[in-house]
Amino acid sequence: MKRNEKVSGIQKKYLKYTAALLGLALLLSSLGAGLYIKNRLTRAVIAKYEFMTERMGISLENLFRQSDEATAECVLYDDVQQSLRSKGLEEVSRIGLSKYFAYVGLEHIADYCYVDNKGNVYSKSYSDVTFEDVTDSGFQDYLGEDYARTKWFWAKDTLFGTEQEALFIGRYVRSMEYAHEPGMLFFKMDDAFLEGITGTSGELTSEAAVGIIDTKGQLCFSSVPEEFSLGKKRQADISERIAGSGSAGMILEGEHIPGGVLSAYRDEASGLAVFSFVPDKVLNQGIFPVFLVLAGIYLVVLAAAAVLSIYFSRRFTKPIQEIRTAMAEFDGSNFDRTIELHTNTELDEIGHSYNELLGNIQRLLEEIKEQERELRTSELNMLISQINPHFLYNTLDTIYMLARINKEETTMRMIQALSRYLRLSLSKGNDIVTVEDELENVKSYLEIQQIRNRDLFSYKVECQVDAAHTTVLKLVLQPLVENAVKYGFQDIFEGGQIRITVWKEEGELYLEVYNNGTPMEADMVQKINGMNKLPLGEMKNSFPDKRHGYGVVNILTRLRLKYGDGAAFYCKAQADGTTCTIKIPQGDGQEAYEQEQIQI
Structure with missing residues (x-):
């Protein structure tokens, strides 16, 4: 290989050229200070909407807490508790109880329905809701297996007959004194109930979309600027990102999704999540000219970096390619193909180490062959040595037969016990035996000791x-x-x-x-x-x-x-x-x- 000009090492060469490249990049980047401005402006807009989303989430939590307190008051109401007893309510009390739910401490109730544990329905006077309507609506499934928790759910109004999507608040009503079957209480809320949550966002909703999504990913409510539309695909993206995030609190903080930035807050109690979606148009206001400048600068940087990288890679990778080729073509038999490098860099040490590796592999193969020969010899010796125990057993059997012919009972017992002891002790080389064999072994030993003592x-x-x-x-x-x-x-x-x-x-x-x-x-x-x-x-x-x-x-x-x-x-x-x-x-x-x- 032709000797190259001496240098201080591959690392110093790399650092020298990299420093030159970075210096050029820094010089050009100084012209693009607008990038910093862009980041600051974008972060400020995102932070503003994160704060707005958190405020809406807190409002949602407070509203759920109010609904929980309101339903709890209904459960504790005397006539409600009386309706759960076996006797039930008188007609006058039933009429009064039907009107009571219209005055609970909860605003924006569009309709309500209470069913006691005997199938009696209490609703508005003009509502014609029967017990069959309640069971056919399937609303009981939304209450789940919880003992007595307030539940929010977004569903089609199959109870009051409007067939429109709406937010419902439901809860089991249980007796505080007796173990009876529970009743069920349902409130249908009008749109103003949810509008009150997003109303805390103020003027910010003129730029971004805000909304509420339930646990199934359904869009319960949204407020979108006139010149902007969420669309089905974007709604699906928002629902998917919210569903795959944390359980409660600020689950998304300025999360980038196609078309903009998403922030979301989930109320653990209700399961609903409020979100704000800031479109890219709002984020990019005032920074488009800065991007044009940066784009031009970095195009120049990329072009210069590409030219320099190709040039320097050819200089540095040629010896590396030579090493790679030698290693790839090594077939495990030719140990004479060594590498000679004279680059005055660390690559020379790599080539020297490769040459030493070939020598070590050659010596190792020779040692393995020698060990294999010794192993075959050892295996042969082991097979021969296995004859000895059989010879010993056969000899003991012969002595036993001679003692039997001469009627030497004690000698017979001792030889028989010793033979069993030796067979079980050797156990064909196994360390593990059955308890039966271990006990047989110790019995043989004890019989020998009894003969001796x-x-x-x-x-x-x-x-x-x-x-x-x-x-x-x-x-x-x-x-x-x-x-x-x-x-x-x-x-x-x-x-x-x-x-x-x-x-x-x-x-x-x-x-x-x-x-x-x-x-x-x-x-x-x-x-x-x-x-x-x-x-x-x-x-x-x-x-x-x-x-x-x-x-x-x-x-x-x-x-x-x-x-x-x-x-x-x-x-x-x-x-x-x-x-x-x-x-x-x-x-x-x-x-x-x-x-x-x-x-x-």
Whole structure:
């Protein structure tokens, strides 16, 4: 590769050219200060409408609070409560109650209807509303499952027969003294009710569109300037943006959507949302000339940046392209294709690192091939070594048959127990065995010890689980019974007892070994129980003298490695002997995995 002119490095080159480009951009940008003015003006207009929207939202919350108080007063009214009782109201009281709802503390009520729990309807004198009209209207569905909350909903007037869209206020009316079925109260509000909310916007509505949307995205009310129209598509965009925003309060603050900027405030209680939509025309007033200037400036900047970028990219990417080509064409076999770069930049170091990488890969492949050869040799040796256990079993069987011919009963028992013990201890290399095999293993060990120590002890096994289908880490019981024989019975000559118990409790497996020999010393019990709280790395240091406690450390270490911190081993010493207990966590996934290992 031809040697280029020496420079200070690729980073310094890049910074030099970038600085020149940015200097030009800053010089040209100084002519476009109008951009700053545009941002300030736009932000001021948006902030003004955000404030207006928040004021409308607060008015909406206050109006809902008034409606909630008004309906609450209706519920507590004596005649309303009397109408819910079994006896109901007299005719005069019924007429009076029908007129009462016209004077509740809520303005702009166009019509009303109250239905008690006996199907009696109370409405205006000229309204011909029946109980069937109420049930057919479907308005009860809007009240939902709430016990007694005020509900606002925008719906077609199928109750009073006008068939026009309107805002309705509804609420269940329940007895305060008796557990009766509730009544229902509905107020139909006229347009002035919602106009009062947007009326707080004042003169600002002459420039922007304001409106109210219900929980279903329906436009309940809108006020739009004469020269501007929302249109169905824009209404759909506004409804979609409001529906996908927060739950309550200012859910949209100057959100840009096609055609303008949207702000919205949702009242959590009523579910309605008020919004203001400022069209782009209002935002862009007075700034169009500034945009023309900025457009011209940035066209020049873009053109200059494009020319400079093409020029400099050709200079800087040529060595990079050479590196990429070498890497892409590397097929994993040709290690002689190295890269020689002389750019006096960091690219030279990359090329050198690539060359070293090729050498490392070549050495690694050679090492892998050598390891594969060694692995095949190890596998062959392993297959040969597997013959040895079978030879041992066959030899023990032969000795057993000779003892049987010579009628050596004790020798036969001992050989048979030793053979079972060895077969179960090896377990085909598996760490996990069934409880049945583990108990069979420890029984074989105990039978050998009984032959060696005649009349020293007897043993009993109690298994309260499905031993054939419950798994456990192998060789966890044998060290415990060995300690019982070796240390528990060291001071006695006969009458020893060993009891092995297996059970499940609260999803955990317990294995317990009890002996009635000399109780374990208190400090030893404390050390053993304390190991459950130690990290794995510190447990081996609990018993510096390996002659004491080594088997216990081995058991707990293996349990923790297999089952995690949920496994535990603890001892309890009493006057009548010592009890050692192993706790193993159980789970469907763990047991399925262990059963699969056993089958393998």
